[in-house]
Amino acid sequence: MQRRGAVHFHVLLRLDGADPGDKDALVPPPAGITADDLDDAVHVAARQITVSTPPHPDRPDGWPVAWGEQVDVRRVGSGDGDVTDAKVAAYLAKYATKATEVTGHASTRLTSDTIDAYADPDGDHLARLIDACWRLGRPTATRTIGSTARDGDRQGCLDTTANPYAGLRRWAHMLGFGGHFLTKARRYSVTFALLRDTRATYRRAEDNEPADTLTTGTLTYLGAGWRTDGDALLANTAARQRRESRRVGREELAHAAWLTGAAA
Numbered sequence: 001m002q003r004r005g006a007v008h009f010h011v012l013l014r015l016d017g018a019d020p021g022d023k024d025a026l027v028p029p030p031a032g033i034t035a036d037d038l039d040d041a042v043h044v045a046a047r048q049i050t051v052s053t054p055p056h057p058d059r060p061d062g063w064p065v066a067w068g069e070q071v072d073v074r075r076v077g078s079g080d081g082d083v084t085d086a087k088v089a090a091y092l093a094k095y096a097t098k099a100t101e102v103t104g105h106a107s108t109r110l111t112s113d114t115i116d117a118y119a120d121p122d123g124d125h126l127a128r129l130i131d132a133c134w135r136l137g138r139p140t141a142t143r144t145i146g147s148t149a150r151d152g153d154r155q156g157c158l159d160t161t162a163n164p165y166a167g168l169r170r171w172a173h174m175l176g177f178g179g180h181f182l183t184k185a186r187r188y189s190v191t192f193a194l195l196r197d198t199r200a201t202y203r204r205a206e207d208n209e210p211a212d213t214l215t216t217g218t219l220t221y222l223g224a225g226w227r228t229d230g231d232a233l234l235a236n237t238a239a240r241q242r243r244e245s246r247r248v249g250r251e252e253l254a255h256a257a258w259l260t261g262a263a264a
Helices: 035-048 085-093 125-136 192-207 229-263
Strands: 050-052 064-066 142-148 154-159
Antiparallel strands (some): 050 064, 142 154
16 A cells, blocks of 8 residues: 555566476476566556446446556566575565555544544545545445336335445445455465464474474354353343333333423
């Protein structure tokens, strides 16, 4: 996330060759293809790739999305072209922790009760971005003419077509960006499972745990409801008493209002 509130993508590209007999093999690219060719290919792709977003009531044809002019290609490695895992990790580590704090905004997930404290169509840049997320992510179901009722009157029905922009409200506190900070390729990456296993091994070594110690980090669903009939009876009795208390309270307020009106 940039200070100006725009999502800034860093893409690490590696050009490999292809082995027809082993699709998982890592082989060098064909002879004659250089880093300069990969550089040119990135710029050509960035200029040509465009996409139109799904339609929205505010823009029935959707919005066109394309890469901007800021396409900065840099080679990761030394002057002789050597690329090591350490250099790649150092390059990515600089951008792995940036969030909306850099823009000046910090909040938890926004709700209908808290949105007004952050969204303002006439406010500063961040307030307008949050307001746009909340407005575009609003429910877009419309009232249409439906079936005929038994008495002959036309009845309206609700078109509940899903809004493809609904996720903007969920991620309004992130200015609409709900993606993970890191998306990995299937071949050139390290899996999160391997990272977890490595950390677990390191912790065991630090804590001098026996090698056969099993650490379980899995949650299992056991069930819902009350453990015993007595617990259920107490809970239902308390709920019934609460409902009765609220009903009596409403009747008392209505009676008091009637007496006030009659006296006036």
